[in-house]
Amino acid sequence: MKALQSGQQEALLAIWDRHATLVRGLLRRSLGPWGDVEDLVQEVFLAFHRSAHDLRDPAMLRAYLVGITTRKAISELRRRRVRSFLRITEDGVLPEAEDPGVVEDDGPEALRRLYQLLEGCSAADRMAFVLRHVEGLQLEEVARALGVSVATAKRQLGRVHARVVALARRDPVLSGYVTTEEGIS
Amino acid sequence: MNEPPATERLNEALLDTVRRAGDGTLPPARERIARERLALALTRPAAPTPFRLALVAFAALALLVPLLRSRQLTYEIRDASVAPEKGYVRPASSAPATIDFSDGTSVRVLADSTVRIAQADLFGAALVQEGGSALYSVRRRAASSWRVAAGPYVIKVTGTRFLVRWTPASREFSTDLLEGTVVIEGPGAPGGVQLFAGQRLRANPSGQITIEPLSTPPDTRPPLASAAPSLSVAPSIPAEPAASSPQAPAPPPAHSGTPRAASPEPRPVGRAPGQELGALLDGIELEGAEAFAARSSAAVVMEAADAARLGRRAALARSLFAALRSRHPGSREAAVAAFLLGRELDERSPGQAIALYRAYLAETGGGPFAQEARGRLLAAVARASGPEAARPLAEEYLARHPSGAHAPLARALLGAHGE
Known part of the structure; x- marks a missing residue:
């Protein structure tokens, strides 16, 4: 360094x-x-x-x-x-x-639909979702990366997660990837 | 410190797909190029930040203001037998006065005449000849603008010598042009009349204009007395030899004959990181893309072309892609080069780009760039030949890539035709 x-x-x-x-x-x-x-x-x-x-x-x-x-x-x-x-x-x-x-050309349809769905989220919300759920970062790490307080990151994650899941449930392809505590919905 | 427990979530299979698809590893060759590119970027000066730009602009302004001030037109009045009022030059009846401007222009105001300096700035001056006679020698400068108003007449001057007479009482006006050209506007010439060296323009009180030759043309360098004998000011206005005339063209600068192209642009030397790739591309440029492609494998040419593209050497990249196609026809790299070259030419040459996209699709029948090639082909055809021509391509695109990047355009094209 x-x-x-x-x-x-x-x-x-x-x-x-x-x-x-x-x-x-x-x-x-x-x-x-x-x-x-x-x-x-x-x-x-x-x-x-x-x-x-x-x-x-x-x-x-x-x-x-x-x-x-x-x-x-x-x-x-x-x-x-x-x-x-x-x-x-x-x-x-x-x-x-x-x-x-x-x-490759015409990759998995679910992947495309997920990114299409993320297009509907704000840039910061989308990043919060990716950092937490795709990258697997801890809440504190997400907050640090986004330059916000932990409380703000928490609110942001709650909001974007609920939105993504709700939209995914309505999508004919993505709905098969929404799970509950008991299993695939 | 976790977010509220969610009863529903996306399952790990989907998230794993995202993780795999977005893997950050590159093939070793591309990784090496990317690293070299970073090294190359580090050897260049950093792009100026907005703050730096503002600082530079401020510094430039600080330098420019004194410079502009130094070029501001100033003047001095010589030989005035009476103290001039502000902006007025009124020689006494016994002798003329001279106004010397800082750009080399001079105005000889003859006895019993009045000239007012209405404006003097960076680009010239506006003078009002209120009566009498005055000889103007205006220094030719780029973007200079001089105006002389005499009664209802306005003389637009670039660089010239001329004598103006204006008698307010009789409303008689005349201009003898000794050098250069001027345009005179006024009654009888609302759109302006151009006067050439050796001509005299006369305007009578009713505004009628006549142009006649001076009795002795100026290129014979007559004393002023012969052009305007009644003024009797010849001794004080010497005819300047051509070499020392303010209107004489300046000698060319000592280095003006050296063509710039003759000296190649110096390139940085040394062993800084990133120069290996830069030197390789320099070498290809010197050798020529065709020659390089002729002695190299298709994969090597593609790598070099990619390096040139990523290194923002677009012209070299285009040459290498074209050479790849001509020297290695039928190879996978040649097909990919068709797509990449088409993309490079998309904006400037849609016709060529269309042919190249078609070639890529025909040669590969798919491949990693097929979606983008179809999309770009569709857009290029729509742009070059109109929506009707692009319609079949739009249908094909939507059938193959319903959620592709160009799908909105395809739908718009089909929708525009009533679908």
């Missing part, structure tokens, strides 16, 4: 070697596995490089990176929402380009 804070590039590359998969994975699971997130991965590490001096405790490196990645993902989700709002018009303006992803 000291090497990084003194501006040594090799130190950042070493951190890349250890954490690039984490960052890329979090971005892909947050934004959807169909798009190319390499530009964002680069931006996360460059942002980290610029702000590394703020990190006092090296043990918090992972959480710090998760925080930067979360903010980047939220910002990207908002940007995409604005763009998607503007792009499809009657005169046939082209949709924004999406880079190729790794998932």
Whole structure:
């Protein structure tokens, strides 16, 4: 960390070697596995490089990176929402380009529907859901990543979870993936 | 400290699917390229933050203001036998006065004449000749704008020498143009009349305009007395030799003959991280994409093209994709190159992009980019040939990818045609 804070590039590359998969994975699971997130991965590490001096405790490196990645993902989700709002018009303006992803053509329908459903949530709520239920982070970690209090994160998670489950129950495909205490509903 | 217990939740099978689909690992070659790209980015100066931009703008302004002030047009009045009122130059009957402007322009106000400096700014000046005669030598400058008003007439000046006479009592106006061109507007010439060197414009009290040749053209460099003998000011207005004339074109700068393209743009040297990839791409650029593709395997060319694309060297990436298709036809990489090249050309050349998307779909019959290729093909055809032409593609797209990224566009196209 000291090497990084003194501006040594090799130190950042070493951190890349250890954490690039984490960052890329979090971005892909947050934004959807169909798009190319390499530009964002680069931006996360460059942002980290610029702000590394703020990190006092090296043990918090992972959480710090998760925080930067979360903010980047939220910002990207908002940007995409604005763009998607503007792009499809009657005169046939082209949709924004999406880079190729790794998932094969026509991937699992449930996966598509889940991300479609998440499109209806706010960017911050969506990130809260992904961090808690997909990444498996603890509530405190989710709050730290989102930059909110634990109480706020708790409210946010309760709200988005209820919404996702309710929408999933109404979806003909996703309803098969909603479980109760007793089993699949 | 957990959220309220949920009686219902998404089951782990679905969440595991999300985790697997969003795996963050890359194939080693792509991972290496991504790492190299980061290293390359670290060798470049950081993009300015808004705060830095504001700081730079402020510093630029701080430098610019004194510079603009230094270029503000100022003037001095010489030989005025009486103290001028503010902005007025009124020589006494015995001798003319001269106004010297800081840009090299000078105005000789003859005896018993009055010129008022109405405005003088960065780009020139507006003068009002209220009566009498004055000789103007206006220095030619880029974007300069000089105006001389005399009664109802306005002379628009760029760079020239001319003599103006205006007699308010008789409303007689004339201009002798000694060098350059001017445009004169006024009664009889509301849209302006252009006057060329060696011409005299006369306007009588009723506004009737006549243009006649000066008795001695200016390129013979006559003394002013011969152009306006009645003024008798020739001794004080020497005819300048061409080389020292303010209107003479400035000699070209010493380095103007050196073409920029002759000196290649210097590239950073050294062993900074990221230069390995940069140097590789530089080498390909020097060698030429075709030659590189001819001696390399399709996979290597694809890797280089990908590196160029991710390294924001779009022109090189396009060349490599094209070379890949010409040198390795039938390969899987050539098919993928068709799609990627089509995507690069989407905006600037939809016709080519359409052909390339079709080629990709024909050559692969599917593949990882099929959905996007169909979507982009649909959009490009709609844009290039109209919604009607895109309709079959829209139907096919919706049949294959009902929730794809281009599905809204496909539905819009079909909906627009009454479906």
